[in-house]
Ligand SMILES: NC(=O)C1=CN([C@@H]2O[C@H](COP(=O)(O)OP(=O)(O)OC[C@H]3O[C@@H](n4cnc5c(N)ncnc54)[C@H](O)[C@@H]3O)[C@@H](O)[C@H]2O)C=CC1
């Protein structure tokens with residue numbers, strides 16, 4: 001029986017890859033090197049990616065033996081799930097692996113934005129001591145608006161409620177909310193929140209959800225945090241809001257294009273930008289890597305199972 005071939009095209013923890021190597025022929029390819037990826041795919045029974053590999057129709061059509069694409073992580077916006085379905089390729093992800101890490105980063109970004117931490121740190125690093133220039137505001141007693149109340153949104157709510165923030169939520173699909181969390185429409189949430197944080201997927205329906213109109217509704221003293229996906233926020237409109245005093249600050253883990261190149265947002269004093277670090281903890285990567293491997297092996301099991309005996 002042939003050993004299944006698994007392409008790993010983004011970084012996975014070594015012990016998760018070792019577990020896979022024990023039973024599969026594992027081939028590492030850089031998912032950003034399109035040519036190498038396309039060349040490797042015809043032999044593949046499975047493909048494991050994070051967010052660095054774009055699994056579009058061309059990729060799927062090259063992978064004529066492919067049974068499963070595993071996304072070690074949550075967002076499936078880099079996988080053409082409709083084409084996969086049409087070609088009979090199963091797509092799996094690891095929905096619970098990194099929620100806590102993303103929520104913890106979100107709390108860090110909220111604090112960094114309202115307390116101007118990155119600007120203050122840069123200033124001290126440059127030998128300055130400008131205490132009066134970096135006054136911020138407390139979170140206690142302020143309103144937190146969470147857009148998208150799934151796994152990450154709920155973890156963020158628990159953590160920032162402990163800062164004594166009042167929590168509002170907008171999620172048209174969430175059935176249960178919990179105590180001390182109040183549901184509201186998007187415009188109402190934007191109008192009253194001191195911090196708005198996004199925790200919804202990027203889909204055709206949510207692309208550009210936070211545009212010029214929505215930013216204009218927000219308080220000029222408010223901060224916007226995005227650890228969900230670039231493209232949910234209109235970056236040109238955000239730049240305008242931040243440079244005209246319509247919005248106090250923004251903290252961004254994700255960008256419409258990654259890396260964001262020379263995005264003018266990066267040069268703004270009132271922007272805290274980090275390079276898509278939400279899931280970049282040892283714990284989240286280990287959970288996501290092992291869960292992705294477990295799910296791939298479950299999908300490939302029929303390939304390596306002994307042939308049924310006939311009587
Ligand atoms: N920065 C990072 O490294 C990471 C980012 N993410 C992003 O965070 C997103 C959320 O992750 P999870 O909470 O695990 O997903 P989830 O699926 O548990 O929750 C998403 C929530 O968004 C809601 N939603 C969908 N459309 C909406 C809309 N138009 N308005 C308001 N709410 C809407 C859904 O009802 C759901 O409750 C992921 O889709 C992914 O893009 C996830 C993990 C790591």
Ligand SMILES: O=C(O)CCC(=O)C(=O)O
Nearest residue numbers: 050051072073074075279
């Ligand atoms: O896997 C990654 O590279 C980032 C994590 C992420 O964005 C996700 O899990 O949706």
